[in-house]
Amino acid sequence: xxxxxxxxxxxxxxxxxxxxxxxxxxxxxxxxxxxxxxxxxxxxxxxxxxxxxxxxxxxxxxxxxxxxxxxxxxxxxxxxxxxxxxxxxxxxxxxxxxxxxxxxxxxxxxxxxxxxxxxxxxxxxxxxxxxxxxxxxxxxxxxxxxxxxxxxxxxxxxxxxxxxxxxxxxxxxxxxxxxxxxxxxxxxxxxxxxxxxxxxxxxxxxxxxxxxxxxxxxxxxxxxxxxxxxxxxxx
Amino acid sequence: xxxxxxxxxxxxxxxxxxxxxxxxxxxxxxxxxxxxxxxxxxxxxxxxxxxxxxxxxxxxxxxxxxxxxxxxxxxxxxxxxxxxxxxxxxxxxxxxxxxxxxxxxxxxxxxxxxxxxxxxxxxxxxxxxxxxxxxxxxxxxxxxxxxxxxxxxxxxxxxxxxxxxxxxxxxxxxxx
Ligand code: SF4
Ligand code: SF4
Ligand code: SF4
Ligand code: FES
Numbered sequence: 578x579x580x581x582x583x584x585x586x587x588x589x590x591x592x593x594x595x596x597x598x599x600x601x602x603x604x605x606x607x608x609x610x611x612x613x614x615x616x617x618x619x620x621x622x623x624x625x626x627x628x629x630x631x632x633x634x635x636x637x638x639x640x641x642x643x644x645x646x647x648x649x650x651x652x653x654x655x656x657x658x659x660x661x662x663x664x665x666x667x668x669x670x671x672x673x674x675x676x677x678x679x680x681x682x683x684x685x686x687x688x689x690x691x692x693x694x695x696x697x698x699x700x701x702x703x704x705x706x707x708x709x710x711x712x713x714x715x716x717x718x719x720x721x722x723x724x725x726x727x728x729x730x731x732x733x734x735x736x737x738x739x740x741x742x743x744x745x746x747x748x749x750x751x752x753x754x755x756x757x758x759x760x761x762x763x764x765x766x767x768x769x770x771x772x773x774x775x776x777x778x779x780x781x782x783x784x785x786x787x788x789x790x791x792x793x794x795x796x797x798x799x800x801x802x803x804x805x806x807x808x809x810x811x812x
Numbered sequence: 813x814x815x816x817x818x819x820x821x822x823x824x825x826x827x828x829x830x831x832x833x834x835x836x837x838x839x840x841x842x843x844x845x846x847x848x849x850x851x852x853x854x855x856x857x858x859x860x861x862x863x864x865x866x867x868x869x870x871x872x873x874x875x876x877x878x879x880x881x882x883x884x885x886x887x888x889x890x891x892x893x894x895x896x897x898x899x900x901x902x903x904x905x906x907x908x909x910x911x912x913x914x915x916x917x918x919x920x921x922x923x924x925x926x927x928x929x930x931x932x933x934x935x936x937x938x939x940x941x942x943x944x945x946x947x948x949x950x951x952x953x954x955x956x957x958x959x960x961x962x963x964x965x966x967x968x969x970x971x972x973x974x975x976x977x978x979x980x981x982x983x984x985x986x987x988x
Contacts, residue, residue, distance in 0.1 A: 675906075675910075676901075677901075677906070677907060678959065678986070678987040679897055679903055679904060679987075679988050680904060684987075684988035685988065690986055690988060693987065694985070694987075699900070699955040699957055699982075700901070700945070700947060700952075700957070704948070705901075705909070707909035707910050708910065709911075710910075793988075
């Protein structure tokens with residue numbers, strides 16, 4: 578039996594199980610904490626920093642997706658300071674690569690675009706980076722567009738943890754980080770790729786898409802990918 | 813009461829935002845009851861007039877003429893609205909920004925030309941290094957994202973501004 582603990586989220590007392598993360602407990606209780614790199618069914622890595630929350634007694638912000646709950650933990654999810662940091666984080670994600678929603682396959686179905694809208698990001702206060710990036714079209718069925726990649730690593734984890742192929746990794750550091758398939762081999766030449774398409778479905782943005790779709794046409798079946806894990810856990 | 817004045821212009825944009833403005837249909841009657849459109853592609857005036865209340869600016873700032881017009885509009889208008897994604901984010905015009913201007917022009921007008929190759933210089937404004945969002949060139953008061961923004965959003969913003977209120981577009985509009 579897992580140990581039961583009581584925590585507070587925005588003042589409300591909530592029962593949770595030890596081992597759950599703050600984000601999992603919040604979601605199970607309909608408390609909103611934004612998240613981008615987190616995806617149900619995958620390990621949590623704390624890459625995007627959108628889920629930062631305040632925990633009383635802790636002098637710094639903690640990522641809700643990787644912080645396990647403890648008895649008596651008190652979490653604040655929506656202070657004005659957090660709201661302002663979330664906006665900044667979203668704006669920085671938007672300036673890092675080239676997000677031109679008007680010509681993006683995922684427009685209207687994109688988690689980054691939706692988060693920006695939900696947080697009232699009507700414009701970006703920082704200078705855009707305008708990097709020159711490539712689009713890998715070598716795979717017969719799928720495309721990887723680095724211009725739209727937010728380096729959340731959901732594809733990396735999906736391929737490694739669910740499909741068991743581990744085609745993807747993130748190479749380089751800082752602003753030069755890039756998603757790579759099989760040690761820099763083009764995706765179409767990656768011998769370990771089974772072409773299952775799960776990475777594409779897990780990708781929150783227009784960075785990965787099926788070929789053949791136009792602007793706004795690519796919708797994804799993320800829940801189906803998450804379900805695979807819960808079905809296996811249930812076995 | 814004197815009628816208010818609206819000025820509009822498009823910089824590096826496709827005119828789609830102005831089309832969307834025209835698409836407010838009968839909403840335009842209510843707008844024109846309160847204000848006159850005193851400058852822009854929809855009217856004849858040659859110079860941006862003084863004392864404009866609301867300036868609607870479409871398009872990114874891409875060349876010297878864009879920059880001058882944006883600055884003029886700012887200097888003579890109370891409220892400046894960045895209308896649509898090109899003005900708000902740079903959008904499609906900014907797709908060129910990773911490429912040096914000279915290389916870009918040569919690729920298009922020399923390598924890409926089948927007749928009379930050569931970069932045009934006469935009667936065309938000099939390109940800026942990058943196509944930038946409006947707020948990188950002038951101060952912007954209201955942002956209306958969308959490619960183009962929906963007619964209803966434009967109408968809402970205009971009505972609020974003409975009533976002297978600050979429009980709250982908040983989470984109603986998205987990029988793209
Ligand atoms: S990935 Fe999302 S935010 Fe980026 S251009 Fe596409 S729709 Fe816009
Ligand atoms: S298609 Fe499947 S095997 Fe290939 S990279 Fe994506 S998740 Fe991995
Ligand atoms: S391709 Fe998509 S899923 Fe993979 S890291 Fe980039 S944004 Fe995330
Ligand atoms: S969702 Fe927690 S850091 Fe990305």
